Amino acid sequence: MRAAVLGSPIGHSLSPVLHRAAYARLGLDWEYAAVECDEAGLPGFLAGLDDAWAGLSLTMPLKTAVLPLLDEVEPTAAVVGAVNTVLPVRGRLVGHNTDVGGLVAALTERGVPAAPAGPVTLLGAGATARSAVAALARLGARVVVAHARRPGAADDLRALGERVGVRVDVRPWAAAAEGLHAPLVVSTVPAGVADPLAAAVPQQPGTLFDVVYHPWPTPLAARWAQRGGTVGSGLDLLVHQAALQVRLMTGTAVGVAELVAVLRPAGEAALRAG
Numbered sequence: 721m722r723a724a725v726l727g728s729p730i731g732h733s734l735s736p737v738l739h740r741a742a743y744a745r746l747g748l749d750w751e752y753a754a755v756e757c758d759e760a761g762l763p764g765f766l767a768g769l770d771d772a773w774a775g776l777s778l779t780m781p782l783k784t785a786v787l788p789l790l791d792e793v794e795p796t797a798a799v800v801g802a803v804n805t806v807l808p809v810r811g812r813l814v815g816h817n818t819d820v821g822g823l824v825a826a827l828t829e830r831g832v833p834a835a836p837a838g839p840v841t842l843l844g845a846g847a848t849a850r851s852a853v854a855a856l857a858r859l860g861a862r863v864v865v866a867h868a869r870r871p872g873a874a875d876d877l878r879a880l881g882e883r884v885g886v887r888v889d890v891r892p893w894a895a896a897a898e899g900l901h902a903p904l905v906v907s908t909v910p911a912g913v914a915d916p917l918a919a920a921v922p923q924q925p926g927t928l929f930d931v932v933y934h935p936w937p938t939p940l941a942a943r944w945a946q947r948g949g950t951v952g953s954g955l956d957l958l959v960h961q962a963a964l965q966v967r968l969m970t971g972t973a974v975g976v977a978e979l980v981a982v983l984r985p986a987g988e989a990a991l992r993a994g
Contacts (some may be wrong), residue, residue, distance in 0.1 A: 721750045722772050726757040727779035728764065732934065734958060734987050735777050741986035742966040742979055750774065752968075759785040762793055769808050775969035776806040777962075783847045789817045791823045799883055800854050802847040805965050816968060819848065822961025822993055823855035823929075825976070829960075832904060832927060835860030841899035842886040843917075844908035845873035845890070850880050852906050857884035867896040869909070871952040872886065900925065907931060907940065911931055918943040920926060925949030955991070959983040 724904045725735035730753070739752040762782055767828065769776075778786055783802040790803065791812035797803045803815035820908055840861050842849055845868035847986045852865055865887055868874045872889040881888035891899070897920035899905065907914050907936055914930070918939040933954030937945065945951045963979035966972065 721774040723774045724753040724755045725777040725779060726755050726782055728756055728758040730754045730756050734990055737986050738959060738962040738983045739966060745982045746970060746972055754843050762786060763789055766813060773808050777965055778804050787862055794814060796820050800850045805968060807968060812829050818961040819851035820854045821964050822957050823852060824858050825960040826952055826956035826965055827859060827929060829952055829956060830927060832859060835887040836904050838903050839863040839865045841902040841905040843896055843964055845877045848908040849876055849877060852908055853877060853880050853886055853888060857886045861886060863887050865891060867891050867893050867899055869893045886924035915939045921947055923947060933958055955987050
């Protein structure tokens with residue numbers, strides 16, 4: 721059987737390392753590749769899938785572009801408006817979102833309680849931010865203050881908040897430093913974007929979850945940890961969402977925790993190797 725991660729650029733992806741480690745643990749002689757694919761190439765790639773394909777992982781910019789190309793979208797992905805997993809099922813393409821469940825698990829692993837106290841600060845307003853809002857809703861958050869770089873993205877985030885029972889207040893990116901005083905800060909922006917905020921980390925920070933995993937630590941995460949705050953990384957999210965993908969694609973009964981115990985060291989070793 722075959723599987724792959726699609727996106728552009730894709731050369732940096734850790735997904736092949738993680739999924740291959742899972743296949744080794746499960747005793748599966750499967751292939752998993754990284755495929756450079758942009759929005760223009762996605763329809764043709766999907767049309768070429770056959771019975772040899774177990775599934776696809778999608779990264780940016782394909783998580784939203786894939787939606788009109790699918791036959792079915794499971795509820796979480798439909799609510800969030802982002803798909804990171806595609807399964808061929810009896811000639812139909814079904815979209816899933818494991819980012820939400822993966823982030824819930826990663827935040828819980830870092831000690832974030834159910835019903836986080838006070839407003840949660842969210843850095844960014846793109847597809848990953850939407851998954852974060854849905855994950856925070858599952859944890860019981862009621863207010864999220866999002867700092868958006870693109871004002872146009874804020875409308876989608878507010879609408880999602882209404883669907884999942886979270887009030888999303890949108891603030892300009894220029895005010896992001898003020899949000900670092902929240903008990904929980906979730907950064908969904910690409911590497912480098914939040915670096916200038918490192919100078920604004922408070923003396924007694926709460927918990928930071930930064931979805932970047934390379935380079936790691938980011939300046940923001942390093943400063944946060946230096947001041948005694950709790951820090952979670954994009955690798956935490958990546959291994960948890962990948963474990964959920966593996967279960968979807970393979971149908972294995974092996975638990976998520978057991979898969980994560982295999983995937984995390986594989987990912988850490990790959991990052992150390994550069």
